Amino acid sequence: MRAISTVLGTKVLGTGLAASLLLALSAPAGAQTRIPEQAVDTATQLRETALASDLGYRITESLTTEVGPRLAGSEADARAVEWAKAKFEALGYDKVWLEPVTFPKWVRRSESGQVVGRHAQPLTLTALGGSPGGTVEAEVVRFADLAALQAAPAGSLAGKIAFIDYRMERARDGSGYGPGSRVRSGGPSAAIRAGAAGYLMRSAGTDSHRNPHTGITRFDDGLEPIPAAALSVPDADQLTRLLALGKPVTVRMALDCGWDGEATSHNVIGEITGSSRPQEVVLIGGHLDSWDLGTGAVDDGAGVGLTMAAGKLIGDLPTAPARTIRVVAFANEEQGLWGGKAYAEKYAEEVRRHQIAAESDFGAGRIYAISTGAPEYAQDAVKQIAEVLAPLGIEYAGDAGGPGPDISPFAAQGLAWARLAQDGSDYFDLHHTPDDTFDKIDPAALAQNVAAYAVFAYLAASAEGDFGSGVQADGATDGK
């Protein structure tokens, strides 16, 4: 296959170098990946067609309206799988199929919280995904951040509720979510180690509404899980004000939720078959599951809708690009990248077939940059793509960032990734909350995303030469 022989040409240079250093390598003359001029012309037309289309918006509307919330493993998740298969078929994809993904099933039945005593009042909270059920009524002890709770001596919170009041920062690139989500993932285990009976956190979010942010948590091995929940931002403010009065504050949190056996959902896949190198695949996609509080519009109905639309618009061209466009609606991203892991496992031997992959899972804001993990010999081709994207307000950004969540397991096995970086300034106003609903999506911004993904996928699928998938540290390739 052409792509393999191209990369094999780099072998003489690569022995013993770390894969990341490949970025600094120059391939021999003639091994440079490049995009044919005619493909650039077609992509330019495709971009304008996509900008004028509301297809991505309508697909996203259909999913979020007709299915609504679709917690992994739920009845609605199964409906979402049916919906995705039917939608790929209705859009005229050449091949459509399901791949099973099995995972532990978590269910939320009810949840409530309140301050008890002289300042009695309800608190708006939501169980963290993975929390056990249970009712805890106890004094609250506040910590400014995760490190403060981790420093609490063992036993010092015996019978109490630990509360981390960390306020997440707003940022275009979502960089505030790293520390914010670590409070969610690491807080409960730290609380248990200090003896706490329950765990509360200020939501990892940037809004100011009575809509708490859920999201998966975990418990370190050997610890007995405790009920763990997030307060809405105004409720965290309120609890902090009550604590500032200087007297003990008792909260009752009652969660009815927990793990409940296993469930099987599906990665749903649609393909536009390549015209000359159909075995080579450019992968785009989003994740089909959502949290249960909203209808999963920005997380990640938009990602599914816009990549489905991009593939469909490529399929509408008179001639398909050389390579196959594969659109994947991944199963159960939210609770641990289950769909992405299943995909990486299933295709472990076929990383070389996958030329490059990009997942949209950061909302529906405009894309402002493209970056890839591709090696130096492919960067001119990425720059060619960036030139076609430039009228959309998108800049070339080298190797900034990393792969989307569902392609990250496969990227760890050598898959080349691209990142179409979205403006996520308001993403964490909505993410994992009841407020993640279709009305929050700007149709013009979504069309810009469709245009960007269509251009990217079409040009990557038209490139002569590869983007580095399956290139080992020693310059060898794996997969077939």
Next chain:
Amino acid sequence: MRAISTVLGTKVLGTGLAASLLLALSAPAGAQTRIPEQAVDTATQLRETALASDLGYRITESLTTEVGPRLAGSEADARAVEWAKAKFEALGYDKVWLEPVTFPKWVRRSESGQVVGRHAQPLTLTALGGSPGGTVEAEVVRFADLAALQAAPAGSLAGKIAFIDYRMERARDGSGYGPGSRVRSGGPSAAIRAGAAGYLMRSAGTDSHRNPHTGITRFDDGLEPIPAAALSVPDADQLTRLLALGKPVTVRMALDCGWDGEATSHNVIGEITGSSRPQEVVLIGGHLDSWDLGTGAVDDGAGVGLTMAAGKLIGDLPTAPARTIRVVAFANEEQGLWGGKAYAEKYAEEVRRHQIAAESDFGAGRIYAISTGAPEYAQDAVKQIAEVLAPLGIEYAGDAGGPGPDISPFAAQGLAWARLAQDGSDYFDLHHTPDDTFDKIDPAALAQNVAAYAVFAYLAASAEGDFGSGVQADGATDGK
């Protein structure tokens, strides 16, 4: 008393004229109400003191934090009464007392809604105040507005759920709330007349969050009440999209709420005693009760906090104004102006003692205008007040608008009113929702409100001459 003799001077002019026409009358020379120069100087200082103070903000914080939501007749409402009495006392008011107010008690226990069938998903809704409990599972019939539902033939909605999808308009002066709130007050009876088993409405609100707007409704005499609820704005959008798919949509709404006997709460009153005419009263205030979903910060913790602060700052002056400043935290405004009606009834014979009244019950936005229902002979004095308010961005606005809700029953009996018009552009984003919380208040805007109320109350209490309270159509006066 000076004020009476001043008004008696107008008697020769007024025979047979409607009270509203008094605005067009000129009092005889010497009967003009005016404000002494020294009072203007003091008020100018007071304005600056108030602007630099966070007292109103802190009082509002105290109420909304320590008491939280305070539905009329609830345990928390009783705590709010205790809080208000203690706060007036702590602020050093000269007199503090309670006046009982009895009303029917409405309680909300639980509520839920969902679409059932092939698009099964939860809907966020809240029972309207006054709704009976009950569970209805029925097909939804959508109406664009109240008139459309009112035009539905009797029996045409037998067993169905009527849904009014009217979208309220945003406006600085809140003028969109008239038609919006009529959907809430008039919709249920129209639904019953058409045979409906349940009633849903798009919330009377201007936000886009999953926070429904409650508020009182009523049922016309002779009709059997049905469960009545408001969907959040995004949920109304969602239901409308589902209906647009063209197949019947069935919703299950389950409300556990209803009337439950009577309750007695209290108007809580604090006074700063006037220095030379203590029997004459200038009244300012807000309402102490709130809906139960939020903590009643903009509706109407702010009104209580800012008027309490204004009175306190007047009380801190070396010399009190001539007249008494009375600050009233009214009971149960939300369910039918019960506190305002009780006040008007109790003081029906004393309207002449009440020189003028202003209630703050439109959030915590900046005040942009002052208007009154005072007669022409008092308008120069109002303009004098407006001059002191002008540096706050406040304009003189004649007789625009009308009295605040709790003073309107007394105004109907002849009480002169003032309106300090607030910018309510975002008020109906929050009003009657879970999102009405303290974090929504801008402390600088609240200080501006305190300054305006302090200046207004101080100068009205310092005026020589009256503002028209108790002046009859024939120019006579009533009360003592």
